[in-house]
Amino acid sequence: xxxxxxxxxxxxxxxxxxxxxxxxxxxxxxxxxxxxxxxxxxxxxxxxxxxxxxxxxxxxxxxxxxxxxxxxxxxxxxxxxxxxxxxxxxxxxxxxxxxxxxxxxxxxxxxxxxxxxxxxxxxx
Amino acid sequence: xxxxxxxxxxxxxxxxxxxxxxxxxxxxxxxxxxxxxxxxxxxxxxxxxxxxxxxxxxxxxxxxxxxxxxxxxxxxxxxxxxxxxxxxxxxxxxxxxxxxxxxxxxxxxxxxxxxxxxxxxxxxxxxxxxxxxxxxxxxxxxxxxxxxxxxxxxxxxxxxxxxxxxxxxxxxxxxxxxxxxxxxxxxxxxxxxxxxxxxxxxxxxxxxxxxxxxxxxxxxxxxxxxxxxxxxxxxxxxxxxxxxxxxxxxxxxxxxxxxxxxxxxxxxxxxxxxxxxxxxxxxxxxxxxxxxxxxxx
Numbered sequence: 001x002x003x004x005x006x007x008x009x010x011x012x013x014x015x016x017x018x019x020x021x022x023x024x025x026x027x028x029x030x031x032x033x034x035x036x037x038x039x040x041x042x043x044x045x046x047x048x049x050x051x052x053x054x055x056x057x058x059x060x061x062x063x064x065x066x067x068x069x070x071x072x073x074x075x076x077x078x079x080x081x082x083x084x085x086x087x088x089x090x091x092x093x094x095x096x097x098x099x100x101x102x103x104x105x106x107x108x109x110x111x112x113x114x115x116x117x118x119x120x121x122x123x124x
Numbered sequence: 125x126x127x128x129x130x131x132x133x134x135x136x137x138x139x140x141x142x143x144x145x146x147x148x149x150x151x152x153x154x155x156x157x158x159x160x161x162x163x164x165x166x167x168x169x170x171x172x173x174x175x176x177x178x179x180x181x182x183x184x185x186x187x188x189x190x191x192x193x194x195x196x197x198x199x200x201x202x203x204x205x206x207x208x209x210x211x212x213x214x215x216x217x218x219x220x221x222x223x224x225x226x227x228x229x230x231x232x233x234x235x236x237x238x239x240x241x242x243x244x245x246x247x248x249x250x251x252x253x254x255x256x257x258x259x260x261x262x263x264x265x266x267x268x269x270x271x272x273x274x275x276x277x278x279x280x281x282x283x284x285x286x287x288x289x290x291x292x293x294x295x296x297x298x299x300x301x302x303x304x305x306x307x308x309x310x311x312x313x314x315x316x317x318x319x320x321x322x323x324x325x326x327x328x329x330x331x332x333x334x335x336x337x338x339x340x341x342x343x344x345x346x347x348x349x350x351x352x353x354x355x356x357x358x359x360x361x362x363x364x365x366x367x368x369x370x371x372x373x374x375x376x377x378x379x380x381x382x383x384x385x386x387x388x389x390x391x392x393x394x395x396x397x398x399x400x401x402x403x404x405x406x407x408x409x410x411x412x413x414x415x416x417x418x419x420x421x
Contacts, residue, residue, distance in 0.1 A: 049298050
């Protein structure tokens with residue numbers, strides 16, 4: 001089951017999509033793993049089943065999950081989901097980088113940040 | 125499907141509903157919001173066939189509700205008052221519902237009753253307010269009707285009971301394709317449970333839309349400019365509210381995040397933070413626009 005705190009004004013289906021994408025991205029949900037049924041998710045979060053269905057439908061459209069009629073929804077193939085999540089992260093990153101440029105951060109500073117991060121993870 | 129077209133209702137010269145038009149497609153959970161006296165209960169009573177329409181048309185599955193026994197068998201209404209049942213015992217109340225609703229499920233009643241364990245043979249007048257409400261709610265949920273209308277849905281119910289009611293409504297939607305309309309002042313609950321909502325004020329519809337669209341179309345913006353800003357600085361977007369405090373400008377604006385960001389960035393802000401509004405905040409700002417506000421008191 002998805003443990004999550006619904007908050008603020010962001011549409012609930014978006015919050016669900018974000019949470020499920022996170023769980024696939026960090027490996028909690030593995031490829032071909034069955035997602036909880038719409039009914040269970042709706043009940044555990046106290047939300048409308050149509051909303052859960054909408055989130056599942058959009059995740060399926062994105063290619064992160066697939067569904068088998070009368071059986072349920074499953075996490076997509078790892079190589080495919082990794083590719084999709086990578087693209088999503090690059091999208092967010094490009095927004096952040098252009099904001100950074102606007103705030104006066106230089107290319108050199110960003111490159112230095114990347115270098116430092118690489119060294120840190122290399123030391124692990 | 126429920127369709128209201130230009131519904132007008134007059135009580136002793138008071139216009140209670142004034143040109144209400146709205147559609148509730150099948151399988152939805154529909155929230156009725158509004159100020160006190162806005163006409164929410166009146167709509168639910170019209171939909172349940174308790175009141176007769178005066179002006180306009182109201183149909184459920186294409187038929188009139190008033191005096192339509194066959195259609196009424198598919199409708200269960202939970203009134204916000206339980207006073208009419210105080211002479212009944214829970215056993216009597218259950219039989220009353222069972223007699224009227226052929227879809228009444230003994231199994232579902234037992235399941236609900238086993239959780240609450242209310243006395244079956246005591247009069248409802250000896251029950252506490254919450255227990256009375258529980259008694260009516262479990263009888264109504266056991267009716268398994270296609271349409272379920274709840275006035276002040278979660279009023280007088282404790283947190284556990286609220287979860288039980290929500291879970292039963294989820295089952296009803298998934299198992300019977302039930303259409304649910306609920307009115308509530310708890311907007312967080314409406315925001316979480318409903319997919320569509322209508323906001324009423326003085327008998328008129330302010331908006332009637334899918335909640336994702338409502339929530340997605342109004343935002344709070346915190347930003348900062350070198351000089352105080354006014355609404356005219358952002359001709360591309362609709363500004364509902366603007367307030368300058370020190371070097372910070374707070375806006376409530378309509379539009380997508382991209383539209384709002386583009387309009388604000390044209391004025392060279394030092395920063396822009398865009399936060400979605402909660403349904404509570406939307407209610408307050410929409411009402412403020414109609415002159416209904418409490419902050420000046």
